[in-house]
Amino acid sequence: MIPAFLPLRDAIAAHVRDGLTVALEGFTHLIPFAAGHEIIRQRRRDLTLVRMTPDLIYDQLIGMGCARALVFSWGGNPGVGSLHRLRDAIEQQWPGPLAIDEHSHAGMAVRYAAGAAGLPFGILRGYTGTDLAAANAAHIRPITCPFTGETLTALPALTPDVTILHAQRADREGNVWLRGIVGASREAAMAARTLVVTVEEVVDALDAPMNAFVIPGWQVAAISAVPGGAYPSYALGHYPRDNAFYQAWDGIARTRESFTAWMATHVLGTADHAAFLRSVGGTG
């Protein structure tokens, strides 16, 4: 009924196991960086990582060898340029090969929505006249409307073993309130077999307005209070996006050496997210 309130280390250890399909969602906003770092610290392997926009945290997970496959629709550092570790994995198979299952944003949204709805597939008018379907025929197929005869595109549902979200607030029953840009978080949450949430704070009463995006506590497996858990992404109402860090990441991730050194110091070399924040100068 009520989710387990656990330290993040325990929540990740309990739910993220080698070989699972894991979605860390949040569109630019509320990206669960702390959870991603903890997965790296626990040296998980062979994960199928799912995310519309891989972002820096997937660059880190991929560069640290946690992933065997990536399901995605746009893999860049927004407004800055490449994700160098993602590129290195695809172009040079470093630190290992990375299988990709690639879509458009509209397609990823449809796949999550189908998973959330308990359907085996979803449909869209999309991919027409592109090379995407030919490149990914296992996951992109035509379908005919039984009423109009029109050909549309069908995509298989995404149902992650584990979806991890970051939110501003949970109450003591484990009800979780996300506010601001939510991306496909709702669909990723409802599609998941297991939902793990990190939050900025746990409060006695959510005080969410009616019709807010509140996930009932009985759907959440574990909640960890991790202040700053989305940094360098952001949590509306708590702290802004560290755009300067996103720009700095371009240099850090550009070479294997600088990346590995940075990860050793700031992620593997820190015990938890509070220590990570101190080490990158975000606090303290």
Add this chain to the structure above:
Amino acid sequence: MIPAFLPLRDAIAAHVRDGLTVALEGFTHLIPFAAGHEIIRQRRRDLTLVRMTPDLIYDQLIGMGCARALVFSWGGNPGVGSLHRLRDAIEQQWPGPLAIDEHSHAGMAVRYAAGAAGLPFGILRGYTGTDLAAANAAHIRPITCPFTGETLTALPALTPDVTILHAQRADREGNVWLRGIVGASREAAMAARTLVVTVEEVVDALDAPMNAFVIPGWQVAAISAVPGGAYPSYALGHYPRDNAFYQAWDGIARTRESFTAWMATHVLGTADHAAFLRSVGGTG
């Protein structure tokens, strides 16, 4: 850009024409009674009426001969019993025949959602083992998942010529905020070719919380300020549902004579919604 702010009479005259497909949505809450009464006063004919739950307002529209067809999923007086005018139309063709296109709630939601998404059809796992598909083969067809081979049910999109909603509040740009139980209002609004809205009040600033259900003004064709416009349904924060009126309707609508007399007095015999409210004792 900014919708026309019109008296309800003018908004209905401009947008609801004989023969159109019209959806008055709102699930128990925010049912646009004032707009429905105005359609009756203007003696519109041959409408295809769409609504998940026909409710009293469709009982009235059907009994007054405005409809030639009904698309629906549950046609009763909630918690009370039959809609006697709907029954009379189907059982005895009074005041004329009524074609029906009948679904389950889940199916109607899928049909609206497909229309809102610009798709020709939607899918669900539903209708299995029921007589619904055989009774309505034109609108319910099997479809095969191209990935799993599973057979699901396909339903054609609903795209009403006009959707009419009632909401608590609009601002001067015509942005509309609905709060509380919204049913399939969002999907019915986005599926429509033309959207007409009645509101309890027009304000300088909506003051809606982030992530509220706000319809941008540029999607709305016309807005009419009609205080009490959902009565005897309700508008959360303004007035409650008149459950006693819903119970009384059972007696009013039971015979053609009592129904016709009531409509002549309270709807045809009143110039507008304010007069209607006075005549039924809701105000004054």
Add this chain to the structure above:
Amino acid sequence: MSAYTSDEMMTVAAARRLRNGAVCFVGIGLPSAACNLARLTHAPDLVLIYESGTVGTRPHVLPLSIGDGELAETARSVIPLPEIFTHYLQRGRVDVGFLGAAQVDRVGGLNSTVIGPYAAPQVRLPGAGGAPEIAAHAREVLVVMKQSTRTFVERLDFRTSAGRVRALITDLGVMEPGADGELVLTQVYAGVTVEQVRAACGWPLRVAARIAPVAPPTPEELAVLRDLQTRTRAAHAARVRLDGVGA
């Protein structure tokens, strides 16, 4: 307090089937009464979902309609109706669904659509609502219906939802499906005979080898149920006046 009606016994029997913490998809009328009775007695953490979009609601009075304001104001969250059917029901997040109908058959098939032929019915009933998908997707389906040979029929006039029933709770007792899916009488209420139940059933009713006894409503169950219904009747009888609206 020892006297109670058969409706009360039926509501109490339905309420007792709900384990604390279960997620219930609640319909209006008797299911709503049973679920709230359970919530107010042995199952305080029952999660009630009404199809109007109210999740985790705790109404103080029973709603007349499926979308009364009371349900929204006491809900943990209020979401669009399509999500109730996709994210909750079709995705398999509902433990218990409650249904009623105008007709039931021996395998628990239900009719709430028409009496007579579909194209020219003698009686047009309200229709399917949420029933077909509740029957298909809830982990467990409970049906609550008063018994009569008119409603417990050999052959449905229309199959609105397929038979997939864990228990059919009547005003006389309880039927549960046997291995072949046909309903078998497994419980009768105090003071009711098996012959009475058989007489009020339109097909030759199978009877279990051992009929379990059903305890009558406890004083607490009766008090809570009657209190709830008294509050509800008073709330629904009040006419609404809009004098302040738009002022």
Add this chain to the structure above:
Amino acid sequence: MSAYTSDEMMTVAAARRLRNGAVCFVGIGLPSAACNLARLTHAPDLVLIYESGTVGTRPHVLPLSIGDGELAETARSVIPLPEIFTHYLQRGRVDVGFLGAAQVDRVGGLNSTVIGPYAAPQVRLPGAGGAPEIAAHAREVLVVMKQSTRTFVERLDFRTSAGRVRALITDLGVMEPGADGELVLTQVYAGVTVEQVRAACGWPLRVAARIAPVAPPTPEELAVLRDLQTRTRAAHAARVRLDGVGA
């Protein structure tokens, strides 16, 4: 203020194409600059939609990412991302979509996926994002790209989105599709020759019989654009500290 860069000219030329009141699906970078320049000059009622779910947004500084908090805080409504693609784009409610890419071909096809073979690319680019469906569903598609023979190519390495372009706005001029769909040079900027444009294009570029002149940026356009970009640079350079968080 008479001097201006070719990037500024390109941004201004793109901004001028936006009529007041149009609904624009805005991408990050140059399209975002052009749309906000238009909104702050001749088109105050431009409706900006960013794929992150922000509808009718009016940012004071340009976002670095497509989902900066600035976009949410200045939006008329913030909705789930799937609805942006279904209710707005696929339903046909977007007037103008902006795209950029790593490669463009002579019919306006775009590549933002790979350089080299898909299975073993020399350069892995970010990928499709919203592009395929923007190209398919916006009433009008504008592409903004700096010209070079490396990016304006005879043959795309990968077709990320189909050619369906109303205008390709470059740093040298503007191309628009002819009757057969092939892009034709229709405008060049002041101080640019047709030969320069041809030399920076990887296919034999068709040129319209009459080349329309393009007015240089006005002082107001330049001032508003530079002011916006100065504000933006300052905002993005500030490091974030979380000392208060969780305290």
